[in-house]
Amino acid sequence: MTATSQLLGISNAIVDILAHVDQQLIDDLGIVPGSMNLIDEQRAREIYAMMGPATEMSGGSVANTVAGFANLGGDAAYIGRVRDDQFGEVFNHDMRSLGVDVRLAPSTDGAPTARSHILITGDGQRTMNTYLGACTELSVTDITAETIGTPKAVLLEGYVWDCPEGPMLAQKAIDIASERGAAIALSLSDSFCVQRHRDAFEGFVRDGVDIVLADEDEIVALLQTKSFDETLAALDAYDNLFAITRSEKGSVIKHGDQLHTQPATRVDKVVDSTGAGDAYSAGFLFGWVNDYTLADCARLGTWCATTVIQQLGARIERGVLDGFARN
Amino acid sequence: MTATSQLLGISNAIVDILAHVDQQLIDDLGIVPGSMNLIDEQRAREIYAMMGPATEMSGGSVANTVAGFANLGGDAAYIGRVRDDQFGEVFNHDMRSLGVDVRLAPSTDGAPTARSHILITGDGQRTMNTYLGACTELSVTDITAETIGTPKAVLLEGYVWDCPEGPMLAQKAIDIASERGAAIALSLSDSFCVQRHRDAFEGFVRDGVDIVLADEDEIVALLQTKSFDETLAALDAYDNLFAITRSEKGSVIKHGDQLHTQPATRVDKVVDSTGAGDAYSAGFLFGWVNDYTLADCARLGTWCATTVIQQLGARIERGVLDGFARN
Numbered sequence: 001m002t003a004t005s006q007l008l009g010i011s012n013a014i015v016d017i018l019a020h021v022d023q024q025l026i027d028d029l030g031i032v033p034g035s036m037n038l039i040d041e042q043r044a045r046e047i048y049a050m051m052g053p054a055t056e057m058s059g060g061s062v063a064n065t066v067a068g069f070a071n072l073g074g075d076a077a078y079i080g081r082v083r084d085d086q087f088g089e090v091f092n093h094d095m096r097s098l099g100v101d102v103r104l105a106p107s108t109d110g111a112p113t114a115r116s117h118i119l120i121t122g123d124g125q126r127t128m129n130t131y132l133g134a135c136t137e138l139s140v141t142d143i144t145a146e147t148i149g150t151p152k153a154v155l156l157e158g159y160v161w162d163c164p165e166g167p168m169l170a171q172k173a174i175d176i177a178s179e180r181g182a183a184i185a186l187s188l189s190d191s192f193c194v195q196r197h198r199d200a201f202e203g204f205v206r207d208g209v210d211i212v213l214a215d216e217d218e219i220v221a222l223l224q225t226k227s228f229d230e231t232l233a234a235l236d237a238y239d240n241l242f243a244i245t246r247s248e249k250g251s252v253i254k255h256g257d258q259l260h261t262q263p264a265t266r267v268d269k270v271v272d273s274t275g276a277g278d279a280y281s282a283g284f285l286f287g288w289v290n291d292y293t294l295a296d297c298a299r300l301g302t303w304c305a306t307t308v309i310q311q312l313g314a315r316i317e318r319g320v321l322d323g324f325a326r327n
Numbered sequence: 328m329t330a331t332s333q334l335l336g337i338s339n340a341i342v343d344i345l346a347h348v349d350q351q352l353i354d355d356l357g358i359v360p361g362s363m364n365l366i367d368e369q370r371a372r373e374i375y376a377m378m379g380p381a382t383e384m385s386g387g388s389v390a391n392t393v394a395g396f397a398n399l400g401g402d403a404a405y406i407g408r409v410r411d412d413q414f415g416e417v418f419n420h421d422m423r424s425l426g427v428d429v430r431l432a433p434s435t436d437g438a439p440t441a442r443s444h445i446l447i448t449g450d451g452q453r454t455m456n457t458y459l460g461a462c463t464e465l466s467v468t469d470i471t472a473e474t475i476g477t478p479k480a481v482l483l484e485g486y487v488w489d490c491p492e493g494p495m496l497a498q499k500a501i502d503i504a505s506e507r508g509a510a511i512a513l514s515l516s517d518s519f520c521v522q523r524h525r526d527a528f529e530g531f532v533r534d535g536v537d538i539v540l541a542d543e544d545e546i547v548a549l550l551q552t553k554s555f556d557e558t559l560a561a562l563d564a565y566d567n568l569f570a571i572t573r574s575e576k577g578s579v580i581k582h583g584d585q586l587h588t589q590p591a592t593r594v595d596k597v598v599d600s601t602g603a604g605d606a607y608s609a610g611f612l613f614g615w616v617n618d619y620t621l622a623d624c625a626r627l628g629t630w631c632a633t634t635v636i637q638q639l640g641a642r643i644e645r646g647v648l649d650g651f652a653r654n
Binding site (some may be wrong): 046049051052053054055056058085086087092093094097098112113148203312313315318 | 375376379380381382383384394412413414417420421424425439440630639640642645649
């Protein structure tokens with residue numbers, strides 16, 4: 001017997017450590033404002049020691065999407081590796097409390113649960129410094145017929161490729177899931193991640209991936225195009241379903257000949273833009289697994305993203321569907 | 328050589344685990360809305376399993392006051408016990424990042440760092456369920472001439488009496504600190520705590536304590552009076568300095584013949600009332616160690632409390648003094 005779910009996420013399980021900081025700290029650390037940086041444990045200690053009082057909460061890009069999908073009422077499952085430490089307990093608790101079926105037990109040895117030190121400057125920009133810890137131990141042996149189950153869609157994130165066995169376990173997950181008729185979705189994570197793994201992503205998108213979730217920077221990095229028009233033209237060479245978010249320019253859905261443009265919803269005040277893309281993916285995929293039209297998938301993605309940027313925190317909460325109506 | 332500080336706090340070092348919940352959960356758990364309950368590890372696991380996704384941050388009543396005092400620019404030190412686990416690291420990091428001199432090293436064995444499961448209902452009320460863990464191991468041997476140093480004031484909280492060696496270590500701290508000329512302040516924590524330890528607190532207030540920080544419920548529980556007028560009359564029998572907060576009725580300072588009434592500041596919207604009393608104490612004590620008049624101490628306490636209820640989170644942040652002017 002294998003576990004069923006509509007959506008299975010496979011990603012880096014991360015606890016966020018958030019603090020407001022002065023721009024000076026970003027400068028002193030020599031990091032690019034707004035970037036996501038991979039750091040080792042030594043650097044993590046260094047940055048943490050320089051940060052002010054912080055707040056901790058579960059994070060991770062695709063983990064946010066899976067949590068949002070569950071909060072929309074979807075049946076979700078998750079594969080990601082944490083250690084049996086307090087942050088690991090926090091991460092798994094938060095997922096389980098939403099009804100997400102957490103498929104892996106925490107590691108009893110090895111590196112501690114991953115943490116991302118998120119430095120928030122006065123302009124609301126977030127600079128992430130991620131120590132992958134236990135995530136890097138996610139292994140090919142964690143991906144089995146049993147842990148995959150029989151989902152309608154599997155969602156992988158580009159960041160998984162930053163783990164030593166990431167490319168191999170992603171391929172194995174795709175093989176098992178595809179054989180069982182699941183669709184494969186890939187979130188491109190961030191443009192630097194795309195640069196790190198461009199050839200691998202390109203190969204996966206050409207062969208294996210059904211749905212590509214990306215923002216404009218990421219898709220441009222993948223296709224090495226120079227403008228968005230050029231990007232759209234380049235997509236003609238692919239038969240995947242693309243959902244591309246463009247911040248205040250809305251989003252574009254492309255699938256073969258079909259092209260749908262979804263405008264962004266104007267909001268009075270952006271409280272916190274974190275998680276907008278992850279929330280969009282949650283809404284889009286929730287629509288997709290429930291056989292919404294692509295236009296309605298895009299509308300629900302936009303609805304979720306609009307909700308999340310008007311609240312503190314990266315995960316959409318329960319009740320987000322209240323007020324949403326399909327066309 | 329001993330470490331100097333203006334204020335030394337001795338209290339239960341706690342990490343808060345906060346989640347929004349339905350009123351139904353409070354009812355199902357059979358707890359009094361708005362109360363602080365002491366729970367064991369088994370009950371802590373039970374409650375955590377029933378809570379939704381949560382946010383973690385450093386807490387603890389007097390720890391909040393010490394953090395606020397440091398954020399006002401005061402020179403602060405802290406004695407409280409955490410374990411060498413991730414929550415312990417979070418707690419000590421948050422204190423140190425404010426410049427607080429953390430006097431004890433984390434325990435290398437024993438119970439995990441304390442956590443309070445704070446259930447926030449739709450009406451903004453917070454119901455606390457505290458597993459004291461490592462706090463209960465704070466010991467008489469932790470209180471030495473070296474760890475006390477030479478502060479201008481020592482602040483204890485009533486909750487310390489909930490720990491097995493609490494009464495003894497509090498007495499030892501008072502003895503060492505008094506001999507060195509420090510003033511002793513006691514925060515009464517909550518009215519249920521006062522009921523648990525009334526005789527001990529009464530004895531300490533009569534002999535040893537210089538400054539009593541309390542809200543109306545707590546002072547009424549201590550003096551077993553029936554009205555606030557009766558309470559004020561009863562205070563004539565004490566020569567301590569009392570700072571009594573009364574929510575929207577403001578605060579009252581009483582010291583022998585001196586009586587000062589400080590009105591509350593009207594605010595448009597209370598975002599989160601948590602930590603109002605702790606913030607008041609931070610402002611009041613910052614004024615006191617800096618030789619403000621009692622009226623100005625009360626004004627700064629009110630200023631800090633007014634600030635903290637208009638933000639999310641229980642600790643006042645740096646810059647809170649901007650705009651405050653003494654009379």
